[in-house]
Amino acid sequence: MNQFGALSYAITVFLMVAGLYIVIARNNLIKTLVGLSIFQTAVYLLYIAPAKLPGGTAPVISAEFDAYSSPLPHVLILTAIVVGVATMALGLAIVVRIYEAYGTIEEDEILNRDREAR
Amino acid sequence: MSDDLILRVVTKILIPFIVLFALYVQFHGEYGPGGGFQAGVVAAAAFVLYGLVNGLDALRRVAPESVVETMVGAGVLLYIAVGLAGIVLGGHYLDYSVLGGAPVDGQHRGIFWVELGVGITVSGVMLKVFYLFAGRRA
Amino acid sequence: MTLSAHFPVLQVVVPLVSAPLAVLARRATAAYAIVMFASWIAFGLAIALTMQVRSEGVVSYPIGNWPPPWGIEYRIDALSSFVLLLVSAVAAVVLPYCRRSIEHEVPREQHYLFYSMFALCLAGLLGIAATGDAFNAFVFIEISALASYVLIALGRDRKALVASYQYLILGTIGATFFVIGIGMLYLMTGTLNLADMSERLAATSDLRPVLTAAAFITVGMSLKLALFPLHQWLPNAYTYAPSAVSAFIAATGTKVSIYVLMRFYFSVFGAGLVFELAVGEVLLVLSLAAMFIASAIAVVQSDFKKLLAYSSVAQVGYITLGLSLESVSGLTASIVHLVNHGMTKAGLFMLVGGAVLVTGGSGMDRLAGLRRTMPLTSFGIVLGGLGLIGIPGTAGFISKWQLVLAAMERQEWWLVFAIVASSLLAVAYVWRFVEVAYFREPSNPADRRREAPATMLVPAVMVIAASIYFGLDSSLTLGGAATAADFLLGTSR
């Protein structure tokens, strides 16, 4: 494995762990979503980085080139990004509604208010 | 919303170019980098910009919410219709090659309509999201 | 080509196309008609596909005429047709129920969006079962998940929002884990077609990334199928969602995730490899924990919907337990319980939805004396509850019988007793309802007898009746499950 590959994996793992940590450790609903987004970004990198062939070009067939990078991961990740955007939009929309309903976006506060309401 | 003259003038100048660029990305998507996803977002950006500068009500006049919502559904329908056309014309679902005389023609035609559908839906969704968030009183 | 050759793709496209149509229709009644029509067609298609699979074996459909493994392939076999049938049948029966049910729970101007999301969720779930492509499966998982987050957030209580948010976070983590696993498999094999992937994996000697991928997929899907202790999202989501949504998602959502897990275990990795990873032991322990702990938690709930939700976690434990036994009979038990429990729980949630509509809540206090006010509903809930316990004559009994038989085959006597003992906990939580509904007086003695509207009661009663029917004649369910299990283990290494 070349250095580039190792580096990309290292970054992938870093982002993955960092994102997941944020999701778990943060109480703020928005920050959790940020963590989730970082976590998802790691996946994009996981797919995209290995598709890059050293010296490869975009896969437009031409006599000048003989090495092409794989286009498939890009397509997949384009889809994944769309899914990610949709998730984020929905997540934020729900957070807005939660804020309207509870007046806070701190998870423990929300739980407290539910408990008080009971 | 904003009475700043510079902003108004700059947006007025920018918007046509943004839309034009969106159309370029949309229809050149077959030959180079681009396509419906990107074009849809770019086009929506033009409207969002208009809305930010001139206010939501002005934007609602330009792009009524009902139209936007129709776009969301219509784009997907267009996509699926192309797919079903493949079946109707004797091929498989989303089989473009049966859409035209020669397979290559059909593939051009198919991807054109599919990407158009994607573009319409994406810009519709983007605008809808904008409306939903911007329309709320904090 | 005849139209019937296109059934695999139409199965997904028909509900899918009804979603934008419902948006365009804008009027609640029109949207309702469109989506219901589509779901009934989908049910018809599922029946046709099941027959096709039975007579011809695996049905494959190349999208866009790109032959597999290059293009996306839809692949219907014994197992997927079974799941298609379950999902589409539940949708077809829940939709008529929706109309009156959501009138009380969702603002009228949002109804068309509700139906659109319902159609999208249905299309996603059907797509998961129909596709033979790993990434496509991920996309469908997300489609159905996003739609279900929206549907859950529509619940009346503000807690529905929090429940939906939690589900969104955990569901997305689950799906992302899943897609990481797929990414690794893709890097190893260079293909996304499941059948092709399986062949190429067989030729792979470097097992480490493959095992890592298996671990990621297992964890990701376990989150989605609410395997104990990854079930935290489920109870609130089921409790605060609109009744129709609870019924639909409880019957299908987790079940389809289990399908994905089975698909990857047996059609991609192969049983040998997966169980080398001690997946069986882990699943066994967690399933038992689910069966006992979740049931015990269910017993002390004060909200009946939440009680049912915890019972779902426990019942998922039975399904994964069958999976962990790594035998044909264990897998048969799993698959048949998939259907039996889906059916029973759907009926229960539908009946409770009717009670919520009439009494105004699903708290145990609200349900007090339900026998007086809603005799049919409460009797239906009791019958459904007997199904959860696994009393002979109900569908749940068939599953339990198979599961115990599978445990006996492995000579694991303690497991036999664990299974039957855990069903006693089910007696405890079902009997909480019985005592509340039959021994307590209605909180408002002036309440007159008033059942839920017929459009809600009839579908619910039909589902409960079906769960009794399949307890007495299991040739369809058990027969289908046995075929699917044979097929899965026969084709895997």
Place this chain on the structure above:
Amino acid sequence: MSTDSIAVCLMLPLAAAGGIALANNRPNLREAVSLVASAALVLALLGLEPAVLAGNRPTLDLIEVMPGLVIAFEVEPLGLLFALVAAFLWFASAVYSIGYMRGNGEAHQTRFYLCFALALAATVAIAFSANAFTLLLFYEALTFVTYPLVTHHGDAEARNGGRTYLAFLLGTSVLFLLPAVIFTWHAAGTTDFRAGGILPEGMAPAAAAVLLAMYVFGIGKAALMPFHRWLPAAMVAPTPVSALLHAVAVVKAGVFSIVKIVVYLFGLDLLGGVSTHWLTATAGFTVIAASVVALGADNLKRRLAYSTVSQLAYVVLASALLTPLSIVGAALHIVSHAFGKITLFFAAGSIYTATGKTNVSQLDGIGLRMPWTMGAFAIGALSMIGLPPAAGFVSKWYMLSGAMSQAHWAAVMVIVASTLLNAAYLLPIVYRAFFRGVDADSKPHGEAPLPIVLALVITAAATLMIFFMPGVPLALAHALAFGACE
């Protein structure tokens, strides 16, 4: 032809249930339905008797639930005997219920008669079940249809009684009976009841003993200690329920199932090689211990309940002896105890209806005011003790002969000792009733309503009849025991 008659026997109680539901608001019609259906059921069953004695085994296959597992019915001597008893006593208690339910102004009478009919349907289905799977199915069904009867009063006491009832019956059947049936299926590939047993010959004796234990304790309805506590708990029910269900249908379904399983699943030959001392010991202990508890119980129904526990254990004890003679005794005891005990319960209910008294200590001199009731009670008591001229004598005779033929002296001792205990807890009641003076301050009262007395007389007379003319039951019991051992 005979297939049809099985269907008729099964459908009659069900049809009665339907008719009762339809006749919801017309009490006379409702009760007429019960009476007619029960009488018709007795006749239908009697019609089957000659064919069965001639060696025919009419069968009826209903539904194939799982491959190889069919809900099927087959009439064999023991089942017919049991069904006959249940049907006859259904008739008697239908008569009795009319007096009792009206006399005490009970609520929800339609539900009561409905569940009663359903319970009978389940009982007949148990009696006719052709395999252990069918037996299990209707065994559980019986538990559930009798639950509303046990908790009829709907108050906290009824609810608690119902909890105990379900916990024991469902607990044992789910924990032990279900795995036992599945294991039988697993080991033998079938659960059919066949003469001589179906378990494979090579089965390890230890495994067979464990399986037998699972069956015996899994059938909680047989109330073998330590799973007997549901029976006294179920006494919160109205007396006709206690009478029919907890003296006849439910508990007898339990011991009937045990006898059937011993004879037709294991086979006496197979069990001959298996240690059953633990079973005879448990049964013997139950016989004695329950009698001792009964001795100390002041509440009449409670005393009778523990007496039932003790008497049921006789049946288990007799079948554990594994000789044809004791099997005959077991089958006969199902019959004789049913008639005797229902008479006693009817009398208890009669006293309650006429006077509101529930305790033994309140019964001084009551025999003079209620001669019919207490006379019948005395006959029932004789039968329990096993004295001639009551039915209990016949069954005890066979059981003792069985025990002696095996030279099983411990069992003989148990039977003799318990006979003394039976006398000790039943005869004082009779003595009090007839030979003690009436409390001066008690309100004057007469006999119970006519239907109650009528029912009492019928069952008491039947108890005597069986002693003098034991033809039908004896023939059927012989057909069972000796047919199974050929």
